[in-house]
Ligand SMILES: Cc1cc2nc3c(=O)[nH]c(=O)nc-3n(C[C@H](O)[C@H](O)[C@H](O)COP(=O)(O)OP(=O)(O)OC[C@H]3O[C@@H](n4cnc5c(N)ncnc54)[C@H](O)[C@@H]3O)c2cc1C
């Protein structure tokens with residue numbers, strides 16, 4: 164009988180791929196985790212207990228068939244593992260790198276609950292798909308038939324691209340419109356290279372183009388082309404524009420020069436990594452080199468800013484967050500990485516005002532956590548008389564994002580929005596109030612996660628196909 168390759172969690176300890184030393188990694192924008200060697204990936208996969216009710220799978224937004232691809236990896240059947248993994252996930256190597264696994268699949272791993280340390284699901288998912296790319300198993304789309312129907316997708320982020328992939332596989336003519344010069348959305352210009360190296364995203368864009376997806380880049384809908392024109396051109400339209408309006412700081416001096424938006428700071432840095440001309444970076448406006456940096460916020464965007472500033476050569480980097488460490492929205496893994504790289508966190512601290520026409524620093528005040536609010540989270544309260552001055556040459560606001568007002572920007576008053584300004588859409592299909600118009604990703608959920616945008620894109624594309632197939636049958640009758 165073949166030897167049981169699984170259930171090794173008692174004997175084999177959890178081991179992530181090696182992490183580069185902080186002193187080396189803060190010198191560049193390369194990813195910080197190295198790749199598993201084949202034997203290590205097999206060994207770590209073999210820790211899975213193959214439990215009857217896989218909570219990892221139910222807590223993965225894509226319901227990835229995790230136990231199966233872990234078993235196939237443990238057995239050395241890598242191509243089959245890849246086939247199973249890619250059947251439910253459009254970009255497994257991207258999710259393997261940047262999903263907050265501690266809150267999703269790994270956070271619900273049964274052996275973690277029994278104190279043995281979770282299976283390293285994300286690292287194995289990345290390993291499988293990186294090998295698939297190396298071996299040439301990831302092929303450009305070749306639809307069996309070309310169909311006449313067309314879909315216009317506004318926004319080339321993970322939501323739009325996941326929908327493009329599903330539709331194109333069925334032979335639908337797909338055009339993706341994006342205001343940027345490169346596809347990928349926040350994968351390309353928001354998330355820094357040390358979490359997701361850019362060639363990983365670019366090769367996906369190239370594969371989609373090779374598979375027949377048409378990209379119309381440098382094309383801002385509402386400026387270079389009207390929404391109505393796109394609607395008139397295609398049988399269906401998907402809005403996948405994400406959320407980009409920055410929540411603002413309050414208080415005296417909050418309009419000073421040198422107080423910048425996180426998205427501008429990160430985009431400039433990512434563009435620089437591509438070798439683009441970035442005047443705001445070269446002028447020092449969006450460059451932390453030789454400067455004292457204060458980042459305000461406690462989410463993943465704030466973590467990306469502090470770690471980018473360290474790599475640019477800031478003399479000091481501080482993060483001010485109004486709650487404490489255990490109540491921050493960002494991932495604990497990223498806080499630890501940032502601390503290792505030299506970032507100082509000022510917990511329970513909030514800005515009260517700013518000094519200088521060109522900012523010289525933040526008047527900060529200390530907070531304590533009070534009574535829980537309606538959501539159950541403890542509300543921060545100011546400790547009177549606790550003001551102090553935090554010097555800064557650049558202050559980066561990373562307080563989160565809100566949706567732009569699409570009905571006004573696109574002159575489409577009938578496009579329904581929620582009271583938060585997100586586009587009103589059915590969660591399972593993405594259908595909006597307007598016939599033939601769908602919406603997916605952050606513009607529906609508010610600032611969320613890549614894996615949820617992929618899920619939405621896939622669900623929406625399948626709903627459109629169902630609709631189109633129904634219409635094709637009726638037309639033929
Ligand atoms: C700094 C940062 C770090 C993050 N880190 C993580 C992480 O580690 N893990 C994770 O899971 N999630 C992370 N996220 C969240 C994740 O990036 C988003 O949830 C995800 O990208 C949303 O996908 P989307 O397709 O809805 O939108 P986006 O990725 O925002 O893409 C929207 C696209 O629409 C285009 N667009 C917008 N308006 C127009 C218009 N009028 N005309 C034409 N094109 C338009 C934009 O140019 C963009 O390319 C991070 C977000 C930020 C900001």
Ligand code: SF4
Pocket residue numbers: 222223224225226227229252258259262264267268269284285288614
């Ligand atoms: S997609 Fe994300 S949540 Fe799902 S298995 Fe992969 S890493 Fe885990």
